[in-house]
Amino acid sequence: xxxxxxxxxxxxxxxxxxxxxxxxxxxxxxxxxxxxxxxxxxxxxxxxxxxxxxxxxxxxxxxxxxxxxxxxxxxxxxxxxxxxxxxxxxxxxxxxxxxxxxxxxxxxxxxxxxxxxxxxxxxxxxxxxxxxxxxxxxxxxxxxxxxxxxxxxxxxxxxxxxxxxxxxxxxxxxxxxxxxxxxxxxxxxxxxxxxxxxxxxxxxxxxxxxxxxxxxxxxxxxxxxxxxxxxxxxxxxxxxxxxxxx
Amino acid sequence: xxxxxxxxxxxxxxxxxxxxxxxxxxxxxxxxxxxxxxxxxxxxxxxxxxxxxxxxxxxxxxxxxxxxxxxxxxxxxxxxxxxxxxxxxxxxxxxxxxxxxxxxxxxxxxxxxxxxxxxxxxxxxxxxxxxxxxxxxxxxxxxxxxxxxxxxxxxxxxxxxxxxxxxxxxxxxxxxxxxxxxxxxxxxxxxxxxxxxxxxxxxxxxxxxxxxxxxxxxxxxxxxxxxxxxxxxxxxxxxxxxxxxxxxxxxxxxxxxxxxxxxxxxxxxxxxxxxxxxxxxxxxxxxxxxxxxxxxxxxxxxxxxxxxxxxxxxxxxxxxxxxxxxxxxxxxxxxxxxxxxxxxxxxxxxxxxxxxxxxxxxxxxxxxxxxxxxxxxxxxxxxxxxxxxxxxxxxxxxxxxxxxxxxxxxxxxxxxxxxxxxxxxxxxxxxxxxxxxxxxxxxxxxxxxxxxxxxxxxxxxxxxxxxxxxxxxxxxxxxxxxxxxxxxxxxxxxx
Numbered sequence: 001x002x003x004x005x006x007x008x009x010x011x012x013x014x015x016x017x018x019x020x021x022x023x024x025x026x027x028x029x030x031x032x033x034x035x036x037x038x039x040x041x042x043x044x045x046x047x048x049x050x051x052x053x054x055x056x057x058x059x060x061x062x063x064x065x066x067x068x069x070x071x072x073x074x075x076x077x078x079x080x081x082x083x084x085x086x087x088x089x090x091x092x093x094x095x096x097x098x099x100x101x102x103x104x105x106x107x108x109x110x111x112x113x114x115x116x117x118x119x120x121x122x123x124x125x126x127x128x129x130x131x132x133x134x135x136x137x138x139x140x141x142x143x144x145x146x147x148x149x150x151x152x153x154x155x156x157x158x159x160x161x162x163x164x165x166x167x168x169x170x171x172x173x174x175x176x177x178x179x180x181x182x183x184x185x186x187x188x189x190x191x192x193x194x195x196x197x198x199x200x201x202x203x204x205x206x207x208x209x210x211x212x213x214x215x216x217x218x219x220x221x222x223x224x225x226x227x228x229x230x231x232x233x234x235x236x237x238x239x240x241x242x243x244x245x246x
Numbered sequence: 247x248x249x250x251x252x253x254x255x256x257x258x259x260x261x262x263x264x265x266x267x268x269x270x271x272x273x274x275x276x277x278x279x280x281x282x283x284x285x286x287x288x289x290x291x292x293x294x295x296x297x298x299x300x301x302x303x304x305x306x307x308x309x310x311x312x313x314x315x316x317x318x319x320x321x322x323x324x325x326x327x328x329x330x331x332x333x334x335x336x337x338x339x340x341x342x343x344x345x346x347x348x349x350x351x352x353x354x355x356x357x358x359x360x361x362x363x364x365x366x367x368x369x370x371x372x373x374x375x376x377x378x379x380x381x382x383x384x385x386x387x388x389x390x391x392x393x394x395x396x397x398x399x400x401x402x403x404x405x406x407x408x409x410x411x412x413x414x415x416x417x418x419x420x421x422x423x424x425x426x427x428x429x430x431x432x433x434x435x436x437x438x439x440x441x442x443x444x445x446x447x448x449x450x451x452x453x454x455x456x457x458x459x460x461x462x463x464x465x466x467x468x469x470x471x472x473x474x475x476x477x478x479x480x481x482x483x484x485x486x487x488x489x490x491x492x493x494x495x496x497x498x499x500x501x502x503x504x505x506x507x508x509x510x511x512x513x514x515x516x517x518x519x520x521x522x523x524x525x526x527x528x529x530x531x532x533x534x535x536x537x538x539x540x541x542x543x544x545x546x547x548x549x550x551x552x553x554x555x556x557x558x559x560x561x562x563x564x565x566x567x568x569x570x571x572x573x574x575x576x577x578x579x580x581x582x583x584x585x586x587x588x589x590x591x592x593x594x595x596x597x598x599x600x601x602x603x604x605x606x607x608x609x610x611x612x613x614x615x616x617x618x619x620x621x622x623x624x625x626x627x628x629x630x631x632x633x634x635x636x637x638x639x640x641x642x643x644x645x646x647x648x649x650x651x652x653x654x655x656x657x658x659x660x661x662x663x664x665x666x667x668x669x670x671x672x673x674x675x676x677x678x679x680x681x682x683x684x685x686x687x688x689x690x691x692x693x694x695x696x697x698x699x700x701x702x703x704x705x706x707x708x709x710x711x712x713x714x715x716x717x718x719x720x721x722x723x724x725x726x727x728x729x730x731x732x733x734x735x736x737x738x739x740x741x
Contacts, residue, residue, distance in 0.1 A: 027602075027604060029606070033606060034602075034604070034606050036602065050601070050602050050605060050606060052601075053454070053599065053600050053601055058600035058601070058602070059600075059601070059602025059603075060602065060603075061597060061598065061602060061603035061662070062591075062603050062604060063592065063603065063662075063663055064603075064662070093659050093660060093662075094660060094665070095660060095661075095662070095663060095664070095665040102589075102604065118587045118606040118607055118608075119555065119584070119585050119587060119607070119608055120553045120554045120555045120558065120584055120585065120608060120610050120611075121553060121554040121555070122554065122555050122556070123554075124554075124556065151456075151457050152452070152457025152458075153457065153600055154454065154600060156457065157452045157454075157457060160452075161451070161452070195657075197657075205457075205458070208458075208459065209452065209458065209459055212451065212459040212462075213451055213459075
């Protein structure tokens with residue numbers, strides 16, 4: 001059998017498989033923005049490209065390992081790597097100087113087209129406000145977190161802001177903030193458990209932000225035990241929920 | 247006798263003419279507290295690079311009795327001591343040296359409390375004021391641990407040790423870390439008390455860099471921009487003025503509300519910018535770059551993001567492309583600032599907030615606020631000036647500044663690029679927040695009126711704009727050519 005056919009067969013077999021692992025990110029320069037890749041068990045995976053902070057994908061960082069939780073997606077390789085979608089990445093906190101690979105631009109390896117290049121933005125802001133979801137009654141907002149982290153990323157602040165606006169609009173009788181920490185089941189069978197106390201910290205931080213945004217009747221609670229991991233949707237369990245009740 | 251070539255004679259003639267022209271215009275411009283004068287609506291002050299423009303947008307200002315120009319404390323100091331119009335509402339080392347000579351070190355600007363390396367030193371010796379005279383640095387004594395608004399100590403994620411103390415202040419039993427009132431002394435440049443509508447704009451409820459609540463104006467409860475001080479410790483111009491009067495001016499009684507009103511009113515209407523270049527001539531000219539000159543600062547809207555190619559940070563410089571040597575150089579410098587890509591690496595609160603490390607971008611990514619080049623969001627960043635190994639000092643042993651060892655606790659997030667043990671000459675924002683990730687983060691300063699107020703960086707380590715550019719070139723491996731450096735320097739000097 002020819003190598004290409006073998007490769008296609010192997011790729012087809014991987015399609016849809018979940019990949020959870022910790023590794024060093026690799027930065028690949030291109031003619032435009034850099035691509036962020038990662039290697040695991042001899043294969044290269046594509047994580048995403050450099051964009052703005054408002055983008056859903058926040059790239060990993062050299063000098064740090066990254067926890068990758070993603071599903072092998074259909075389609076051709078991107079920047080030389082197999083794409084993972086959906087994907088969650090978490091920059092691990094401790095400095096790791098071994099993670100320091102920056103590959104030069106090479107002919108034939110291009111970043112996918114993107115709204116913003118490496119220079120200043122060329123896109124004028126859209127003056128129209130995005131349509132607000134018209135919530136009614138009791139509503140639950142979910143704030144996601146990276147592994148072992150309580151930092152509210154840009155998208156997470158949007159969720160909290162939205163929850164605050166809703167609570168104030170309806171004069172909520174009760175705003176319950178519930179914090180969780182979770183376990184990730186790695187593809188090699190190991191378990192990564194988020195640090196103790198993180199569920200409380202996440203909940204307290206968001207409760208503080210909500211109160212600072214003039215939301216009344218905020219109560220915070222948290223679950224000390226880490227949520228178990230199943231290796232499939234572990235990233236979604238690192239969260240805080242905000243339940244706004246009229 | 248050999249005759250000089252005609253070209254040499256012409257050059258000497260031009261230089262002498264220009265020199266005479268600028269010498270004639272020079273005058274004593276240091277404003278002393280309590281003096282009586284009228285600051286005109288527009289004034290111009292000569293510097294080595296040309297002319298600084300100072301604009302009082304509300305019209306002429308009488309200094310007599312005005313609290314900005316009047317000593318309100320016990321040491322004879324007024325706000326104007328460290329925020330002189332001549333020096334872009336800050337103060338330059340050249341000006342301080344001149345003042346030292348003229349007053350034999352008796353000017354209140356050299357007050358023992360913070361105008362010397364440490365109050366306990368013999369105050370009549372210039373070496374006791376070396377950080378002020380060499381680098382333009384005032385002592386900033388900060389309580390340790392930091393305190394919350396209610397006075398309670400904040401949770402701190404690290405321990406701090408003094409490993410080198412050339413000023414003696416941090417190990418002093420009276421003023422130091424182990425004194426009855428534990429204090430850490432860092433040394434910083436006075437920030438520009440002008441163009442402030444830009445500096446205080448941009449207050450948002452949540453700080454992008456931390457995901458936590460912004461500080462709020464204690465009077466209105468509204469979030470503030472947190473770009474006023476190099477460590478963002480003061481929320482508003484009002485709180486800053488009170489703190490400065492109680493500290494820098496050593497007042498025993500708080501200033502009145504009316505005094506603070508007048509100080510803030512004055513600061514909020516004064517604008518400074520380079521107005522002319524010594525060889526390039528006037529900078530604010532019809533059809534020229536719209537962001538140059540002091541009037542443009544008065545007229546422009548604050549709080550606008552300029553990290554774009556259609557309405558960039560300091561406006562478009564296309565009118566000067568292909569013009570004379572100086573103007574072409576400035577226009578190229580503007581392009582370098584906006585478009586010259588390089589790898590931004592290991593800069594906390596830039597690379598660490600979701601943009602990735604490294605980040606392939608330009609100067610304008612961080613210096614993104616229109617007209618001033620500050621960060622539109624709360625702008626503390628560890629660009630590497632104070633933390634080993636990228637710091638501006640040649641070595642710990644030769645550092646004029648104190649060196650601290652920071653050890654972060656195991657349950658705290660470490661510094662993103664330096665880990666849990668950090669050597670620093672100024673922990674910056676971390677001295678206020680108590681957070682390990684903030685060690686070495688300094689709020690970026692505005693880039694206007696630079697030519698009048700050397701040296702640069704919060705630690706005064708860059709004597710010239712060339713040294714600023716060299717630092718960035720080295721820090722981010724920008725590989726700037728000599729021509730690019732010259733263009734950037736000309737551009738920055740024109741702001």
